[in-house]
Amino acid sequence: MDKLLALFAPVGKLFVENPQMLIMWLIGGTLIFLAIKFEMEPTLLLPIGFGAIIMNFPESGVIEPLETLYNAGIENELFPLILFIGIGAMIDFGPLLSNPKLMIFGAAAQFGIFFTLCTASLFFKDIDIAASISIIGAADGPTSIIVANKLLGPKGYDDIIGSITVAAYSYMALVPIIQPPVIKLLTTKKERLIRMSYRPANVTKLMKILFPISITLIACIFAPAASSLLGFLMFGNLIRECGVLDSLSETAQKVLANLVTLFLGITIAFKMQASTFLSPLTLLIMGLGLVAFVVDTAGGVLFAKLYNLFAKEKVNPMIGAAGISAFPMSGRIVHKMALKEDPQNFLLMHSIGVNVSGQIASVIAGSLILGFFA
């Protein structure tokens, strides 16, 4: 028995000397549990959770390789941009192009970003920190990483970047839990029952090819900071729509996106060392991130209600909530909520249209934040 106790003595000593490490293991374990049990963004939460565990050992040998990956892929923004090619290749802009007015709801749902900027600015002397936290509301991991890195990296606030990234991806995973109560709170049953007719316009192949090119040109002219993000997104979409690069499109959608996601998840964990991650600051960032998601959802729904005051053909205000760019979860949630209220009310094409417009609008909002503060 004594020998057994002696065997475990170093383990006990480890926990006594580094209780923070144990907390990080619990956080990592929770992320893995959420990923496996509830399938919440498993492609990201599982690698992040596992990374959080292996990063938090005394003299962990994994720190150096992860730091190399971090410098090679996240600090220089390579991974998020490559991931955007894959996301662009996954998006079908058809539903949006058949009803372009849906784009306006995507813009409205970015309100959470700017509201959170105001709220976060109350807590930090340096407004750049507030701006970086506010971008969690973009509900878009790559945009959050790029904006936080560009604003905080040069200033040496490295410790916050990890918390912002984890908050962004965690809340994206929690969209099915966060959005429905907010939507229900802000809409009446009568509003949730509004049916929207879907009249698919003839969206030609040429239109689908010209759309990514024209958006890139517009972004380069009016929001140059967005040119890298939107440019890569639209490049991926052009590969999909051009019709002559099917194998590249398939690779971008599956192999490339999966490979980068794999590295992205585990590499983010490099910023989850207990010494920097476990602080009241992280809690505040998580709280502000939640505010951003809630206000994004509320902004979209309330704008749709405002639109209904003036429109002849009413829209179901729930589609406003799909304007956050958590694609395609947010669009699906609105569709499912509509079906729950009325099994014959199919909002999927509208909500997905708003959802992809939210993807574009969130990148534009991110680039504006960069334009203001970088």
Added chain:
Amino acid sequence: MNFDTTNDMYLAGYEEFRIIGEMQNTVAAAEENINGENETKHEAKIEWSPENLGEAAGYMAVGMLGVFMIIAIIMAASYGIGAIIGRISRNGNNDNSDNNDAK
């Protein structure tokens, strides 16, 4: 070197060490600069700063306006592309129908 007192000897030695120490520090700082290892690391602090609110509110107004404007331009471009392509295809169809009629 002649020293009158032990104290003089000590001071002279101290001075030499101080100079060597300074030189070493300068060299180390220069090396760090070359390697880029002396980047400033800051720790973000939570500080109640209501004075930022006005500036942030300004950015909120301009930011939301900016998002709406750029999205409106993209929306207009989408309608424009649709209209142009629609007209071109209609003209094409009309031309074809004319040809068919001629046949």
